[in-house]
Amino acid sequence: MKKIIAVVFLVLLIVILIAMGSIHISSQEKNKVERIKIGVSVYNQYDTFIASLMEQLKSCAVQKENETGIEIIVDIVNAAGSQLEQNDQVEKFVNNGYDVVCVNLVDRTDPTLIIDKAESAGIPIIFFNRELVPEDLKRYDKAYYVGAVTIEPGIMQGEMIVDLLKEKKESVDKNADNKIQYIMLEGEAGHQDAIIRTEYAVNTIVENGIQVEKLDYALANWNRDQGKSKMDKLIEEFGNEIEVIISNNDDMALGAIDAYIDRQKLENIPVIVGIDGTLTGLTAVKEGYMYGTAYNDDVGQGRSLLELAYALKTGQSLPEDIVMTEEKYIRYSYKKVTKENVDEFISIHQ
Template sequence: MWILKKVLAMLLLMNITVKFTEISTFYSLNLNNKNTTNIAVLLYKFDPFMSSLKQSLEAIQKDNSDKIKFTFFDGKNNIALQNETIDSISKNDFDLILANLADTSENFVEDIIFNVRSKNLPIVFLDIDPKVVYKVSKYYDKAAFILANSDLAGTVQGKILVNLWNSNKSSLDKNNDNTLQYVLLHGQAKDPVTIDRTKYAISTISNSGINTEQLALVNANWLKSLSKDSIESLFLRYDGRIEAIISNNDAMAIGAVEALQKYGYNKGEKSKNIAIVGIDGLPEAKSLIDKGFMAGTVIQDPKVLAEVFYNVGMNLVNNLSPIENTNYNVVDGEIIVPFPYEEYIKK
């Protein structure tokens, strides 16, 4: 009997110890979750610029390892996939969503807002059309919208070609008709960034007094591969008439370089060169510019965007105004990313 009582006592002690450990672990996990802000980052695609943005956010996490944790989701430029991902994120233990969407239409953005609102989950959107923001922003006070100043990016890009025309016109106007014949490589058709970069790049050139003629507009959807295939075809179609290629981003500009190099162009020989300008300031684009294979790019530092994403998001998590303790400007309901757009050309 004494032995049985001893065994029962030991079992009881073990059970109490296990329960105590479980409770301690539970409270420990809750404490960690409480102290750490779990942030879901949904990017429309891991293209070169978005990959750089991811690296910049990871650097912020490294500096705040005891405060935040980013989890990244690749939207693969697939609307259905992004919708499923948003739904999954809203059901899990996240405190904030940072979202760059494949579909920025009013209905899609509205659906996402209603989804996260039901979970009281803050969200920060990137590059939504101001007309859409005007309609959907009233639905949820924990949704914020940030937008790149694409007007300025397009203007700086246009100035690169204006300066090249004014300093070395013969390098551009190869047929001596006093008109710049160009091909435009377009991002996503309804993306406000695409629209503004295009509008201001072309208007800057035209307003400087240079005559322009658009030979073709290619909807390459920000993609290097689509750009490369399109320029290979257009080069043959226009048989030497293309004098410049204006690209909404560097990835498409790099694709254009590779396409032209297939025909022996843009390899360093001045007589066989077409001026190509991009936007982003990607390292690969800078290297091509240094070699004389591209005319220039506009630097758009992903670190700046990462900081805005993070600062605005954390303000929402802490129930503050999205621009609390910042110097960000708000235009038409959107927080403007303060990129210090600078040209990058061969020195």
């Protein structure tokens, strides 16, 4: 009888364990992520670097979808320079049940409504490219930032000019007055990146014992056409006095090049340095129109945006090669690009 009872007990135990396992498996199947909806709002879809970054994000989403079998929807909308429009776009993402929202802020000082909307719905939000104030990012435990190391590109621009002066001083200091006459093309009034890039580029040159003379500056809002328009006027005013043009991004630098090409004054084109390492910018470096640029890693940042959104939705860890600091920030370093190494960076975009 004891043996029969023991057998019956064992059978019952096995049945219970199987049932529990079945329940657990059913629960896992029920909670399995089948689709991820990512809403993205960019400050301006016509910004060349942002457009390239979005292409990288979409490409990484397709690759991740193929690897995991999870459907990944990336919905990108253009705020067209309007913070009010961007606020409305984020509200629609929240109301339509998107899993993660990514925002390239129009106004980096005004993220309050966006953070409040995401927080009220418990939706993670990833800011990118335009860094908000740290105090704002800390307000919400599911708010993150993906971008680059802010001070690096200005320093790199300054270093490239210093290196060229050491190697070929006569090609830069055309009037041989031991002073560099320069024009600064600034991205946007009051914008953190424009201020920092401008300051660090000039300071790096001065700290290397080189005298500079600022002929003038122009705000061209990161835009190629505006860069050309502003340089047309500056060339009229200063002509061959301009020895260096320091541009806060490649697009404005390309606008400056356009101004010289249209005037058929390529023999007088000054040393021009940009920032971003866009394909058009890199091509200008290869062709000798632009001396150098600071490559902003759109490939790495696009991948990090996708991987972070994926991890936030699925609860999985980030890949080991993506490093997050302060549990908030993912940053990529810039790289100096001149004609000597430009092919390496062009190949990234091909």
